[in-house]
Amino acid sequence: MKKSVFLGALTLAGLAAGTAMAQDSSTLAAVKERGVLKCGVNPGTPGFAAPDANGKFVGFDVDVCRAVAAAVLGDSEAVEYTPLTSAVRFTALASGEVDMLARNTTWTFSRDVDLKNTFVGVNYYDGQGFMVPKDLGVSSAKELGGATVCIETGTTTELNLADYFRVNNMEYEPVPVESFTEAQTQFLAGACDVYTTDASALAASRASFENPEGYVVLPEIISKEPLGPLVRHGDDNWGDIVRWSLNAMVAAEEYGVTSANAAELANGTENPEINRLLGVEGELGAMLGLDNAWALNILTQVGNYGESFEKNIGENTPVGLARGLNAQWTEGGLIYSPPFR
Amino acid sequence: MTTATNTPEDHGFRLSQLIYDTRYRSITIQVIAMLAFMLIAAFLIRNTIINLSALGKDIDFGFLFNRAAYDINQQIIPYTSDDPHWRATLVGLLNTLLIAVLGCILATIIGVIAGVLRLSKNWLTARIMTFYVESFRNIPVLLWILAFMAVLSEALPAPRAFRGEDPAASMWLWDSVAVTNRGTYIPAPVWGDGSLFVIITFLLSLLGIWAFGKYSQRRFETTGQILPNFWIKLAIFFVPSILVYFVMGRPITLSYPELKGFNFGGGLHMRNSMLALWLALSFYTGSFIAEIVRSGILAISKGQTEAAFALGLRPSRTMNLVILPQALRVIIPPLISQYLNLTKNSSLALAVGYMDLRSTLGGTTLNTTGRELECMLLMMLIYLIVSLLISSGMNVYNKSVRLKER
Numbered sequence: 001m002k003k004s005v006f007l008g009a010l011t012l013a014g015l016a017a018g019t020a021m022a023q024d025s026s027t028l029a030a031v032k033e034r035g036v037l038k039c040g041v042n043p044g045t046p047g048f049a050a051p052d053a054n055g056k057f058v059g060f061d062v063d064v065c066r067a068v069a070a071a072v073l074g075d076s077e078a079v080e081y082t083p084l085t086s087a088v089r090f091t092a093l094a095s096g097e098v099d100m101l102a103r104n105t106t107w108t109f110s111r112d113v114d115l116k117n118t119f120v121g122v123n124y125y126d127g128q129g130f131m132v133p134k135d136l137g138v139s140s141a142k143e144l145g146g147a148t149v150c151i152e153t154g155t156t157t158e159l160n161l162a163d164y165f166r167v168n169n170m171e172y173e174p175v176p177v178e179s180f181t182e183a184q185t186q187f188l189a190g191a192c193d194v195y196t197t198d199a200s201a202l203a204a205s206r207a208s209f210e211n212p213e214g215y216v217v218l219p220e221i222i223s224k225e226p227l228g229p230l231v232r233h234g235d236d237n238w239g240d241i242v243r244w245s246l247n248a249m250v251a252a253e254e255y256g257v258t259s260a261n262a263a264e265l266a267n268g269t270e271n272p273e274i275n276r277l278l279g280v281e282g283e284l285g286a287m288l289g290l291d292n293a294w295a296l297n298i299l300t301q302v303g304n305y306g307e308s309f310e311k312n313i314g315e316n317t318p319v320g321l322a323r324g325l326n327a328q329w330t331e332g333g334l335i336y337s338p339p340f341r
Numbered sequence: 342m343t344t345a346t347n348t349p350e351d352h353g354f355r356l357s358q359l360i361y362d363t364r365y366r367s368i369t370i371q372v373i374a375m376l377a378f379m380l381i382a383a384f385l386i387r388n389t390i391i392n393l394s395a396l397g398k399d400i401d402f403g404f405l406f407n408r409a410a411y412d413i414n415q416q417i418i419p420y421t422s423d424d425p426h427w428r429a430t431l432v433g434l435l436n437t438l439l440i441a442v443l444g445c446i447l448a449t450i451i452g453v454i455a456g457v458l459r460l461s462k463n464w465l466t467a468r469i470m471t472f473y474v475e476s477f478r479n480i481p482v483l484l485w486i487l488a489f490m491a492v493l494s495e496a497l498p499a500p501r502a503f504r505g506e507d508p509a510a511s512m513w514l515w516d517s518v519a520v521t522n523r524g525t526y527i528p529a530p531v532w533g534d535g536s537l538f539v540i541i542t543f544l545l546s547l548l549g550i551w552a553f554g555k556y557s558q559r560r561f562e563t564t565g566q567i568l569p570n571f572w573i574k575l576a577i578f579f580v581p582s583i584l585v586y587f588v589m590g591r592p593i594t595l596s597y598p599e600l601k602g603f604n605f606g607g608g609l610h611m612r613n614s615m616l617a618l619w620l621a622l623s624f625y626t627g628s629f630i631a632e633i634v635r636s637g638i639l640a641i642s643k644g645q646t647e648a649a650f651a652l653g654l655r656p657s658r659t660m661n662l663v664i665l666p667q668a669l670r671v672i673i674p675p676l677i678s679q680y681l682n683l684t685k686n687s688s689l690a691l692a693v694g695y696m697d698l699r700s701t702l703g704g705t706t707l708n709t710t711g712r713e714l715e716c717m718l719l720m721m722l723i724y725l726i727v728s729l730l731i732s733s734g735m736n737v738y739n740k741s742v743r744l745k746e747r
Contacts, residue, residue: 086708087704087707087708090708090711091713110709111711114711115711116398136603145602146601146602146603146604146606147603147604148603148604153694153700153704154704154705154707154708155708158705158709159410161412162410162411162412163410163422165412166421166422166423172412173414173523173604174412174413174414175414175523175614175694176414176691176694176696176700176704176705177694178691178692182694185494186494189494189499189522190499190501190522191494191499191523191613192523193603234395
């Protein structure tokens with residue numbers, strides 16, 4: 001009796017001590033030791049993050065995860081994807097369930113400051129739009145007074161929607177839905193007149209409809225939605241790694257480094273910036289605590305920003321998005337990487 | 342102990358007695374269990390506090406007074422996006438309570454009917470009820486909620502179908518009820534001048550029905566005569582209210598739903614999210630209640646029925662006067678847990694977009710403020726309070742139907 005009680009108490013104490021450990025230590029070390037990057041993604045937005053026919057996640061946001069895995073582990077496939085709803089994403093990141101989020105998340109003040117996240121950049125400049133069936137005969141969002149609107153709960157779009165209709169003195173009936181797919185089902189069944197979310201996601205979902213021509217995206221964009229990857233507060237080195245992995249993709253496009261010519265350019269070029277990026281010159285990789293070929297790995301395995309855009313959401317894909325704001329700054333867009341020096 | 346032997350020599354208290362002496366052993370075990378429990382609790386709380394401070398988060402309920410900035414479609418009390426989070430929480434709580442009350446009522450009705458009919462001698466009726474009970478209670482309630490929602494939004498016509506010269510869909514009951522895939526629109530009462538008198542009269546007649554019941558009971562106990570209770574009560578229910586209604590010049594009118602812009606306007610809008618949740622919860626819980634009712638009735642020995650018949654009581658009176666009052670004693674306690682289950686299951690509302698407490702405080706408020714721990718703690722506290730109130734209320738009723746020893 002005595003023994004078993006004491007053994008029981010000891011086991012409990014041991015378990016307790018075991019769980020009390022963890023946390024703390026740096027994310028980079030944890031990822032390297034684990035050999036796999038845990039990345040939180042959207043459960044299903046075609047073009048941005050969705051499982052393909054083989055059940056493997058592909059998309060524009062997924063490429064950011066792959067880039068980080070390529071930089072840290074040298075293998076863009078060493079990623080464990082965690083599909084997260086908009087409701088649980090920040091909790092999952094804060095609790096350490098994922099190492100980073102690349103889940104079309106809008107960068108806002110309160111999410112950055114109050115929720116203790118670090119947004120490392122913007123990989124897609126978006127804005128909230130409206131989609132309606134063509135036969136509704138609506139050509140402007142100003143004509144939507146009295147409409148029933150499907151909206152994903154817990155998103156910034158919900159707040160923008162409330163503000164937009166209030167400012168324009170229009171009534172509306174919100175139909176809260178829990179997920180992107182549920183919203184599509186309700187919208188297609190006619191349970192709501194309007195579906196509102198980020199314009200990129202509207203285009204993506206319209207592309208997946210049986211009859212895309214029957215639906216129009218209204219011209220009004222009612223908000224700024226800079227979407228980008230983020231990490232939790234408290235590990236600046238890890239934030240730097242994710243930030244510069246994204247920047248490497250952007251800078252590579254600017255300098256014309258692609259997945260096809262990266263290996264060749266890594267033998268050395270005239271341009272010192274490219275040399276530093278590809279690890280020919282300087283010790284940028286070591287400063288991040290990574291191999292010096294970190295950016296080369298990203299570019300050979302994932303490709304540059306433009307390549308990822310064209311492959312996943314560009315004009316030749318079903319999603320069919322134009323570069324627009326997301327063109328390089330040299331071409332009138334907002335995509336811009338700080339210098340690699 | 343009955344095994345009294347020679348009184349042992351008194352050696353004083355030895356430490357080993359804590360384990361080998363049955364007088365002390367139970368205390369030892371309890372103390373150790375208590376210590377272990379407290380250690381685990383302290384560890385969990387300490388861990389939470391340390392992790393929160395490592396993340397730089399504090400526990401602060403101040404967010405409840407900030408502007409909520411989101412809209413809620415079903416509001417029992419007025420609410421706009423300018424109101425603070427606590428008011429959004431309150432709107433959600435009222436929606437939760439609404440679905441809980443409606444659900445408990447409908448589930449009880451369905452459950453009692455199904456439970457009694459399952460004992461029916463009619464083979465087909467009994468089998469249909471068995472099928473209902475087994476199919477509903479063996480499939481998770483979330484699936485039923487989603488299934489009801491899918492049927493309502495896919496099978497019913499959109500408001501657009503009601504438009505035009507030759508509409509594809511038409512309204513029911515002389516153009517007064519519109520059943521659409523956005524919800525059902527029913528005529529709503531409009532309270533004109535003087536409708537207060539009608540309402541007061543109606544409440545007074547309810548009081549009258551209760552008083553008459555008392556009187557009739559006393560009369561029965563003293564004289565043995567039975568009045569036609571049902572018809573008299575029915576008359577008290579309708580006649581005075583209708584009289585006053587006409588005397589006051591018909592102050593209560595109905596507003597009928599009609600197509601306006603994108604949707605139906607006017608009338609009362611019962612959203613599909615609410616209907617789906619309400620029906621699914623009621624049918625699901627109803628199947629459990631049916632079994633409780635059946636077991637309650639079967640628990641009364643057959644001799645009771647036979648004795649009642651021998652006294653010449655008709656079957657309906659046997660049920661009402663002999664069987665049910667005794668069966669209630671068996672039925673009420675498990676019924677309380679079913680009511681609690683229904684109330685707690687209503688937190689699945691988010692699946693169909695019904696804005697209950699879980700969807701407001703635990704959904705949008707949590708997401709926009711990022712105060713997970715605070716929102717969760719508050720939500721747990723509110724559900725705890727609601728459940729305790731329900732069970733204490735039902736316990737009062739339980740006391741009143743308990744076997745009274747005389």
